Amino acid sequence: MTDEIQSMFTIYHHPFSAASRFIRLMCAEYGIQADYIVEKPWERRDEFMLLNPAGTLPVAIENDGPALCGAMPIMEYIDETRGFMLGDRTLMPSHPEARAEVRRIIEWFLVKCDAEAVGYFVNEKLSKLEMPRDQGGGEPDSGILRVARTNMRHHMKYLGYLVATRDWIAGSRMTSADLAAAASLSCADYLGEVPWDEDEHVRNWYSRIKSRPSFRPLLSEKVLAMPPSPVYADLDF
Amino acid sequence: MTDEIQSMFTIYHHPFSAASRFIRLMCAEYGIQADYIVEKPWERRDEFMLLNPAGTLPVAIENDGPALCGAMPIMEYIDETRGFMLGDRTLMPSHPEARAEVRRIIEWFLVKCDAEAVGYFVNEKLSKLEMPRDQGGGEPDSGILRVARTNMRHHMKYLGYLVATRDWIAGSRMTSADLAAAASLSCADYLGEVPWDEDEHVRNWYSRIKSRPSFRPLLSEKVLAMPPSPVYADLDF
Incomplete structure (x- = not known):
């Protein structure tokens, strides 16, 4: 086990947001432990809007890092930081x-x-x-x-x-x-x-x-x- | 000059599509020569729809490669294939x-x-x-x-x-x-x-x-x- 695997993610999601489900699947496939917080984006909660001014899901935070906003940026982040650990099983092709x-x-x-x-x-x-x-x-x-x-x-x-x-x-x-x-x-x-x-x-x-x-x-x-x-x-x- | 710089891009765009303009700027900044073809996406031209079934702009093709569809995938492609040539001037940070x-x-x-x-x-x-x-x-x-x-x-x-x-x-x-x-x-x-x-x-x-x-x-x-x-x-x- 490396430090990366033991680091902690917090993920703001909604159970019926497809983009949130995608990131939950990504985390599970890349062996990422995460705290999941259900967010109702239509409430436009102040603290959540500070994390992601677009008010959209998902949002991910690793340890004390900055908020990573949106499925595509989070997917790339996960692959860039963990892809190498999956070797052949990586979910991003190399070409x-x-x-x-x-x-x-x-x-x-x-x-x-x-x-x-x-x-x-x-x-x-x-x-x-x-x-x-x-x-x-x-x-x-x-x-x-x-x-x-x-x-x-x-x-x-x-x-x-x-x-x-x-x-x-x-x-x-x-x-x-x-x-x-x-x-x-x-x-x-x-x-x-x-x-x-x-x-x-x-x-x-x-x-x-x-x-x-x-x-x-x-x-x-x-x-x-x-x-x-x-x-x-x-x-x- | 390397082979990459001399390879040919074809880019389907529209002058007032912001996503198309973004890719034209990317090409210019990364030193990519391209043939630009104006596409009116609302016409849903058969040949264009075969390249990109989503019917959206921009679409890029390098030499005889497959159609690369959408600003984000094309931006990443350009950076992945040319970023190293820009060295310090790359437009994608490394972290x-x-x-x-x-x-x-x-x-x-x-x-x-x-x-x-x-x-x-x-x-x-x-x-x-x-x-x-x-x-x-x-x-x-x-x-x-x-x-x-x-x-x-x-x-x-x-x-x-x-x-x-x-x-x-x-x-x-x-x-x-x-x-x-x-x-x-x-x-x-x-x-x-x-x-x-x-x-x-x-x-x-x-x-x-x-x-x-x-x-x-x-x-x-x-x-x-x-x-x-x-x-x-x-x-x-």
């Missing part, structure tokens, strides 16, 4: 072209797929239950959910194309792009919003990711007001 | 914490500031002139512009805070974060939408960036239907 592809796909799922589909499911079906009315709380909007479901099918098709033409989502090896896509899908899956019968390839790929030890804490988490869909924690869904 | 800060600020300007202010100015005042009505063209929406102007003042304040407390935007040295923020500001400046009298620190910082040779091609570019604001190309604005 610049392959690295660009990993980064492209992470952005696809954490930004585009979140803005077009998963973020809507989470907001309409979960966050609005937690939020006071004056902060945007209320009933799910069925029109928004309909649009999100249509978009989700497009994202499933694209994911299906990627994993059908490659072993993993960004190439022949598992990378952090697989974790980002799985983090995104797992949020939608909890809410029963993944059309699993659309694509056999996606299903097979997700079941490989889902059975990793790093995924277990996510699968055992439950929101009191909203139980997970029946297949959510099932490894043979 | 992981400092790298995270550079990445955070790039995202701030290319994603957040674009979504809240600069992207609205460009869309309302320029893109809608170029777009056919059925693709979203038409007159600028004064309500949207009003919101964007309010948001822009918040971004100017934050930028002012950053450059007043540091020499450059992400620390004591110029980094690619300065280029990203300047790329964003330059789009708004062309359209007369930067409230320069808000903050002296921002003005001084921008005039340092603006006088760099890498900035010249941006300053000499004009859109026929819309001349730049009087201070746009003025180095002593």
Whole structure:
């Protein structure tokens, strides 16, 4: 054990932020111990806004270091400080072209797929239950959910194309792009919003990711007001 | 001269995409020769969509390599393949914490500031002139512009805070974060939408960036239907 492994991380996250889930998976895969603090970004808590003026999740702090803000900067930080310890099992390939592809796909799922589909499911079906009315709380909007479901099918098709033409989502090896896509899908899956019968390839790929030890804490988490869909924690869904 | 410097880049961009301008500045600073192809992303051209299924700019291709999609992946690619040649003048610091800060600020300007202010100015005042009505063209929406102007003042304040407390935007040295923020500001400046009298620190910082040779091609570019604001190309604005 080196000093790095024993150093302490504090991670501000929300259980249904795909970007937060991605960083939790990264930490588990890189052997990082962390204190997890649940943050409700819509509250715009003063102390949290001082850490990250953008008010977004996740935020990570190592020991007494500065706040590291955003999934992409944290992912790179983790790989830059711990990647060498994983040797062959590192989640970032070494060739610049392959690295660009990993980064492209992470952005696809954490930004585009979140803005077009998963973020809507989470907001309409979960966050609005937690939020006071004056902060945007209320009933799910069925029109928004309909649009999100249509978009989700497009994202499933694209994911299906990627994993059908490659072993993993960004190439022949598992990378952090697989974790980002799985983090995104797992949020939608909890809410029963993944059309699993659309694509056999996606299903097979997700079941490989889902059975990793790093995924277990996510699968055992439950929101009191909203139980997970029946297949959510099932490894043979 | 090494082989790398002589290799050829093709870059798909739009003159008023802040992310594209950022990559044009990166190329100029890293001594990269590139063929620039103007792409109108709202046309969703088949060949372009095959290069980048997200349909976003910029996209870069080195020689016969794969398409590199998105400002952040291209920035990292350029630094990973050329950073060593710049030695002390590299635009990415070496310490992981400092790298995270550079990445955070790039995202701030290319994603957040674009979504809240600069992207609205460009869309309302320029893109809608170029777009056919059925693709979203038409007159600028004064309500949207009003919101964007309010948001822009918040971004100017934050930028002012950053450059007043540091020499450059992400620390004591110029980094690619300065280029990203300047790329964003330059789009708004062309359209007369930067409230320069808000903050002296921002003005001084921008005039340092603006006088760099890498900035010249941006300053000499004009859109026929819309001349730049009087201070746009003025180095002593």
